[in-house]
Amino acid sequence: MQWRHRTGAIEGQRRYWDSAADTTPAWYTATQHHVLDPVFYQEGARETDALFGVLRLPTSGTNLLEIGCGPGRMTGRLAELYDAVTAVDISPQMIARAEFVHRDSHSNISFRTVTGNGDLPFAGESFDGVFSYITLQHIPDPRHQLRYIEESLRVVRRSGWCAIQVRSPSKRSIAHEWVGHIGHTLQRKRTLSPAWRGAKIDLASVESLCRRVGADLSVNHLTLRHDWLLISRN
Numbered sequence: 001m002q003w004r005h006r007t008g009a010i011e012g013q014r015r016y017w018d019s020a021a022d023t024t025p026a027w028y029t030a031t032q033h034h035v036l037d038p039v040f041y042q043e044g045a046r047e048t049d050a051l052f053g054v055l056r057l058p059t060s061g062t063n064l065l066e067i068g069c070g071p072g073r074m075t076g077r078l079a080e081l082y083d084a085v086t087a088v089d090i091s092p093q094m095i096a097r098a099e100f101v102h103r104d105s106h107s108n109i110s111f112r113t114v115t116g117n118g119d120l121p122f123a124g125e126s127f128d129g130v131f132s133y134i135t136l137q138h139i140p141d142p143r144h145q146l147r148y149i150e151e152s153l154r155v156v157r158r159s160g161w162c163a164i165q166v167r168s169p170s171k172r173s174i175a176h177e178w179v180g181h182i183g184h185t186l187q188r189k190r191t192l193s194p195a196w197r198g199a200k201i202d203l204a205s206v207e208s209l210c211r212r213v214g215a216d217l218s219v220n221h222l223t224l225r226h227d228w229l230l231i232s233r234n
């Protein structure tokens, strides 16, 4: 019964994001945008560069995994930095939009739909790095978020890195988020859904996972609402 419940929850998330992709994918990806136009992708590229700079992430390498690529807002820029990018998402409709935009310009991107429960369909030590932005924060079950982190540590090579953004657990950030959810609801966006609101992950569970697999964790509290888990695998 519990399995059926969990599967149902995942299916609900997939439907939510597929429907977002079918209606206003730009807004549900980055709420300051309304259309998947060149500006959307140019700003995605600028934000990618800014994040790689401030987080001091390696800006070149053989292969990179992006978890939660959406319509490929950042994926194109990642594919200019890395020899090859693998981009995954729970939503086939989001992936379809990303593929459409990048198919002619970036032949080094492989897109793949994933189950959404945190499992990654790749062999161990396949990637130089794993990058994920505004994705885990939307996942309602913290066990699935933790599973993504555990799987990232499995698929990244030794001495590789993971930069994974999660929701900040601070009380100020929770209040700020609710102001946003209510404002967006008034604009008729479906931000009260658990598939948007997501969940906080318990940092102690991430610390314990990193200790268990012998990885080094640091947390960058980059903005009020965004914490970055920066993990290097030994």
Ligand SMILES: C[S@@+](CC[C@H](N)C(=O)[O-])C[C@H]1O[C@@H](n2cnc3c(N)ncnc32)[C@H](O)[C@@H]1O
Pocket (backbone or CB within 6 Å): 013, 017, 028, 029, 030, 044, 067, 068, 069, 070, 071, 072, 073, 074, 088, 089, 090, 091, 094, 114, 115, 116, 117, 118, 132, 133, 134, 135, 138, 139, 144
């Ligand atoms: C707000 S968008 C961000 C997309 C991209 N990271 C960006 O910054 O442009 C969140 C993305 O996470 C995906 N997503 C939500 N839950 C997921 C899950 N459980 N597993 C994988 N992707 C998920 C959604 O389909 C959506 O494309």
